[in-house]
Amino acid sequence: MAIKKEQAAGASIRISRLEKRFGSVFAVDGVDIDISAGEFLALLGPSGSGKTTILMSVAGFEFPTSGSIVVDAEDLTYVPANKRNLGMVFQNYTLFPHMSILDNVAFPLKMRGVSKADRYARAEEALATVRLAGYGERFPNQLSGGQQQRVALARAIIYRPRVLLMDEPLSALDKNLREDMQLEIKRLHAELGITVIFVTHDQSEALTMADRVAVLKDGKIQQIGPSRELYERPANLFTAGFIGEMNFIDVNVEKVSDTIAVSLPSGERWNVPADAAVESVKAGRKAVLAVRPERLQLGGAASEFTLQAKLADVVYAGSALLLIGTLPNGTEIRARLPGASDLSALAPGSAATFSVPREAVLLYAGETK
Ligand SMILES: Nc1ncnc2c1ncn2[C@@H]1O[C@H](COP(=O)(O)OP(=O)(O)O)[C@@H](O)[C@H]1O
Ligand SMILES: [Mg+2]
Structure with missing residues (x-):
């Protein structure tokens, strides 16, 4: 049985006046974003625009210079990553090569002290959710890139996080596979009702996948809105040139x-x-x-x-x-x-x-x- 919506509903996220400086570099420069529970938001911008820094601040791997991150009314700004219970998927799927697929997926539950029988049952569920039922006995090197990325997804959703954070998760895949995975992640989002923040530098990927897109440049939001609005009425010359x-x-x-x-x-x-x-x-x-x-x-x-x-x-x-x-x-x-x-x-x-x-x-x- 796959993981169901009732078990894992999304959280709202409020990013307020977020600022992150590295020395004299303003990686994030006064960003405000209100994300509704269950929304799919894309952070879109060229390399160096601050996307990863915003995501890492939400994840708790970076602490901002100022500003706040509130998830479901709880201020998490300075709460460490392992206390936030948010799911994460990176560009490189970072599976453990010496562990079976089932053990890879069950790993976060092992860390949380869940019994073996329970965590295997839930790992099977999570694998079914990403359409990899029956692959549990294999090892990472026996799967294709797209399948490995789906395993990484299963591992990220197994503890039913309220929020799934993804940093360019598809950029290592070739075009056809990437387009399949875009639809797969959209389906998963609809099925789980989870809140998603998805980082990409690919404008068509952002437009295809997200409910709303936030366009970033130099750590500042240029425009935030539904895909159609961004495409049909870009707010400034940068967005007009960057999208389409x-x-x-x-x-x-x-x-x-x-x-x-x-x-x-x-x-x-x-x-x-x-x-x-x-x-x-x-x-x-x-x-x-x-x-x-x-x-x-x-x-x-x-x-x-x-x-x-x-x-x-x-x-x-x-x-x-x-x-x-x-x-x-x-x-x-x-x-x-x-x-x-x-x-x-x-x-x-x-x-x-x-x-x-x-x-x-x-x-x-x-x-x-
Ligand atoms: N740990 C760091 N130390 C110094 N500068 C950093 C660090 N992380 C990011 N930066 C700088 O902050 C800016 C934004 O980076 P990043 O958030 O990675 O952008 P993006 O993900 O959009 O490519 C860049 O100028 C980058 O060089
Ligand atoms: Mg980045």
């Missing part, structure tokens, strides 16, 4: 009224709706237009927002066609069209008109570097 593919075009702001008039390097003038401005922009200043490649359409029919470009490349990419164009100032524009589009008229070097639907235009203050 995005076209950026430097423009001049001509006038700000009910609409915002901007002039493009390709000569067009667009009157974009005021709510296209994610950040406030001012007349006479620079701004950056942002449009997802899949929102560009070929031809000028789709909207009043058109763009004249010279085609640099046409790439057949299976499910989509990628058109790469350049604007007169050298800005590169990418359009992803459905794979079945008829492009017989298009050749590198020819002129192309693209159009952008009104609701797909985003505007940010400042300029691209």
Whole structure:
């Protein structure tokens, strides 16, 4: 029998004003995150952005310079890791090579003084939960990478923690296996009702897996919200560039009224709706237009927002066609069209008109570097 939801419900976690300094480095610089019981939160950011330090602070392997970590109303900020009862899975599965799979999974219970019969029964349960029933007698080197990572998961959930912390647990696996495991972990999360904090530098992994994603840079949260919100309305240029593919075009702001008039390097003038401005922009200043490649359409029919470009490349990419164009100032524009589009008229070097639907235009203050 597998582990059931009623036995292991998730805890809420409140991370407040968390700060961690290593000498002069602010690894975590004033982070606030409220995680609901049973939520799946991803911490997403480039290498060095502070993800691991936040996770280690929640786990109790690091103590913050200031701030607090409260789990289910209990302040755990300075409670040692072994007193927190949180499950952890790391990138390298760290199974004991000389111990059978069953002994590996049962190990945390042995540490907690659970009787042999009991801990084996629960280890079998945990193995069934990660779909490895019957593998208990084997040794780690007799399992594939994905199976070993599932054993590590079983070991992390065997003492029914309220919270499961995972630090890039899938990054050692190849792409197909990684995608299977993403779904497997999501299923496990739904089944157990456990709260999950999942660290990754892979934006598509974060969007696929999490209820909410917190985007980090230099120890600070850039944006936190559901995947769709992050993708459709990134809060700033960093998030817009880090999540998915995005076209950026430097423009001049001509006038700000009910609409915002901007002039493009390709000569067009667009009157974009005021709510296209994610950040406030001012007349006479620079701004950056942002449009997802899949929102560009070929031809000028789709909207009043058109763009004249010279085609640099046409790439057949299976499910989509990628058109790469350049604007007169050298800005590169990418359009992803459905794979079945008829492009017989298009050749590198020819002129192309693209159009952008009104609701797909985003505007940010400042300029691209
Ligand atoms: N033990 C440590 N000593 C000194 N600097 C550290 C230590 N751990 C992390 N850092 C620094 O803190 C920053 C954040 O690191 P980390 O949390 O590991 O980022 P991430 O997991 O996002 O890659 C980096 O600049 C890193 O070099
Ligand atoms: Mg890390």
